[in-house]
Amino acid sequence: MKKIHLLIIKAFIRPFIATFFVVMFILLMFFLFKYVDDLIGKGFEWYTILELMYYQSMVQISMALPLSVLLSSIMTFGTLGENYELVAIKSAGISLQKAMRPLMILIFALSVSSFFFSNYMLPKANLKFYSLMYDVRNKKLAFLIKPGVFNNSIPNFSIRVDRKDLNGTLYGITLYDHRGSNGIPKIIKAQEGEMNKTSDGNYMVLKLKNGVQYEEQANNNGIYNPRQVLIRSRFKETEPKFDLSSFKMNKTDPNAFGNSTVMLNLKGIDRKRDSLSKVIDTLNRNTTANLSNNFRQNNTAKGYTKVKISPKKIGDQILTSIPSGARKQALETANGIVSSIAQNLSNGAPRYKDLMGELIFTSVEYQRKFTLAASCVLLFFIGAPLGAIIRKGGMGLPVVIAISFFLIYHILTTVAEKSAREGSLNPIFAMWIAFIVLTPLAAFLTYKATVDSALFDVNYYKQFFMKLLRIKQKED
Template identity: 50%
Template sequence: MKKIHLLILRSFIRPFAVTFGIVMFVLLMLFLFKYIDDLIGKGFEWYTILQLMMYASATNVAMALPLSVLLSSIMTYGSLGENYELVAIKAAGISLRRAMYPMIVVVAILSIAAFIFSDNMLPVANRKYYSLLYDVRQQKSASLLPEGVFSNSFPDYSIRVSRKDRDGQTLHGVMIYTKNQADNNLNVLLAKEGLMYRTPDNQFLILKLKDGVRYDETTGDKGLEDRQRFTRFRFKETEQIFDLSFMKLHRTDENLFRQAVQMMDLKQLKYFGDSTKRQADSALSVNYKLISPYIKYCTIPKKSAAGIKYVAFNKKNSLDGLSMNQKLAAISNASNEVRSLQDIIKNRADFYKETFKSLRRFDVEYQKKFTLSAACIALFLIGAPLGAIIRKGGLGMPVVVSVIFFLIYYIISTIGEKSVKDGDISPFVGMWIAILVLTPIGLFLSYKAANDSALFDMEVYKKFFNRLVRRNEQ
C-alpha cells in the first residue's frame, strides 16, 4: 500500500511543479506586457525590476495555485489510467477512493499552506508590490536628450540636440539654454558636436562639447541699470555637468499603503471592518439632529394672549389668510429649507454609500483568505476523477479540460465578487458561489470514477444515438 501511495505522489509532484512554474511564468509575462511602458527607458537597476517581478509573482499565487492543482491532478490520474496502472490498482482490491487518499492529504496540506500564505505573506507582498509599482510608474524617463526637441528633464536647463549617432552618445548641434528668471533666460551655449556619458556612480551626466560658443547677457553695474553687458566665449572644448539625482528611484513609505484592504491580514480586516460598522451605526444618531432644525414647519405654535389674530388652517390652501408678501416670504423660506434638507440628505447618502462600499471591500478580502484554500480542494475533486475517467496524460486533453473548468471557476468567482462589491448579494454567497457550484460537480465525478463510468467515452454516446436512429426508422 505504501508503494502505491509513493507511486501516486511521485506522479503528482513533478507535473505539479512543472505546471505551477509554467502558469507563474505566463502570468508574469502578462504582467510585463501590461507594464512594459512603465519599465522600459527609465534607467532602473536590474535588481529593481527583479524585485518587482518577484512581488508580482507572489500576488499571482492566488490564481496559479488552484489551476496547477487542477491540471496536475488530471495529468496524474490520466497518466495512471492511460498506462493501465489504475486498472492494476483496482485489480489488487484497492478502490479509487483509497488510491486518492495520499493525494487528498497532500492537497489538504497545500490548502493549509495557501491559507497561511494568503493571511501572512500575501499582505506583505501586496504592500511591497503596489508601493514599488507606484514609484516605478512615477519615475521619469531616462531618455534625457531626444533628437530635434527641447528637453526640460534637467530643472535649470533646456537642451536641444539636432542629431545623435547610432552609439547614442555622440551629439551634433547642441543648444543649451540656462534658465535664470533674474536674467530673463539670456544665457545660451551652442556647440557643433559633443560626447555624452555618465559618471561611474550614475550621479552626474557629463557633456563634453567641442567647437562652440557661449553667449551671456547681463545687466550693467550699479548706477547703470539701463545698460546691459553682452559677453561671448568661444571654446574648442568644454564640459557641462548635470546632476542626475532626480533620476533615482525615490521610494514611498510603505506604511502609506497599509490602509488598503489587500495589505491586511484577518485580524486587521476584522478590526477595521468592525470600526467602520461602529462608525456607520454612530452616524445614525446624528441624522435626526441634523434634520430636526429644518422641520419646524411641521410644528404648531402655542396660542398667545397678545392680541394676535389666528387663522384657521385650510387644507385646500395652506397659505389662506396671509398677505401677498407673507405668502412670498413663506414660500421662499420653505424652498430654502427644502434645498438645505436635500443637501444634507445627499451628503449623508454619499457618506453611507462610501461606508458600506468600504465594508463590502473588507468582507470580500476577508472571505478571499479562505476561498483560495477551498478552491484547491474543490478543483482537486474535479481533476482527480476527471483524469481517471478520460485516461489521458500529458499536456493535450488535460490542458483543455482543466482550462475549461478553471475558466468556469474564474468567471463565476469574478461575477460573484463584482456582485458583492455592488451590494447585490451577501459577501458569503458571492465569494463562495464558485466553490458551491464546483464542489457538487467534483463529488458527482468522483462517484462516476469510482464506479468506472464511461462518462467521456464517445463510443457509448455513438451507440446510444445509433439506437435512437434505428428506433425512429422502425
C-alpha cells in the same frame, strides 16, 4: 503507507511543481507586459526589477496555486488511466476513493498552508509590492532624448536635439540653462555631442563640439538697462555636468500603505470593518440630525401654556392657508430649507458611498482569505475524476480541459466579486458562488469516475447513436 500511495504521490508532485512554475512564469510575463511603460526607460537597477517581480510572484500565488492543482490532478490521473495503471489498482481491490486518499490529505495540507499564507504572508507581500510600485510610477523619467522635443527631466535645464544616430551621437543641440539669478537662461548651441555618465553615476556629462554660448550679463541694481551686455563665446569642445541625484529612487515607507484592506490579515480586517461601521453610523446620525432640524416646529408657546387650541387643518393648497402678506416670505424660507437639504445630501452622499464601498471591500477580502484554500480542494475534486475519466495524460487535452474549468471558476468569481462591490450581491454569497455552482459538478464527476463512466469517450457516443439509428431503421 502502501507503495501504491507513494506511487500516486510521486506521480502528482512532479507535474504539480512543473505546472506551478510554468503558470507562475506566464503570470509574471503578463505583469511585465502590463507595466512595461512604468519599467522601461527609467534607469532602474536590475535588482529593483527583480524585487518587484519577487513580490508580484507572491501575489500571483493566489491564482497559480489552484490552477496548478487542477492541471496536475488531471495530468496525474489521466496518465495513470492512459497507462492502465488505474485498471491495475482497481483490480487489486483498491477503489478510486482509496487511491485518491493520500492526495486528499496532501491537498488538505496544501489548503491549510495556503490559508496561513494568504492571512500572514500575502498582506506583507502586497504591502511591499504596492509601496515599491508607487515609487516606480512616481520616479522621474530617465534622460531619454527624443528628437525635436524639449526634455525638462533634469531640474533647471531644457535640452532639445534635431536628430540622433544609432550610436547615441546627438546633432543640432540646444541647451537652456536656467540656473542664473537674473531669471534669463544661458543658451548653448552645438553642432553635435555625446552623453555619458561619470564612473560613480552621480553626474551626467554632455560633451559638446563646435558650438556657441549666449549669456546676458546680470544687472546688479535691478533697473532696466537698454545697454545690457550680451556675451557670446564660441567653443570647439565643452563638457557641462548635470546632477542626477533627482533621478535616484527614494523608497517610500511601506507603513504609509498599511491601512489598505489588501495589506491586512483577518484581525486587521475585522478592526477596520468595525471602524468603518462606526464612521458610517456617526455619519448617519449627523445627517439625520441636520435634516430633522429643517422640519422642527417654530412654536415658542408650545409646552409653556395651558391654552388648548385645536390643530389647524391644512388642505392640498398649502399657500391658501398662509396669510397673503406672508406668502412670499414663506416661499423664500421653504426654498432656503430645500436648498440646505439638497446641499447637505450632496455633501454627504459621496462620503457615504465611499465608506459603504470600502466596507463591502473589507467583507470581500475577508472571504478571499478562505476561498484560496477552498479553491484548491474544489479544483482537485474536479481535476482528479476528470483525469480518471478522460484517461489521457500529457500537456494536450488535459491542459485544454483544465484551463476551461479554471476559466469558468475565475469568471464566476470575478463577475460575482464585481457585482458585490457594486452593491448588487451579498459579499459572502458572491465570493462563494463559484463553489456553490461547481461543487455539484465535482460530486457528479467523482461519481462518474467511481463507476467507470465513459463520459468523454467518443467511441461510446458513436456506438450509442449507431444503436439509435438501427432501432429506428427496424421500426421503419
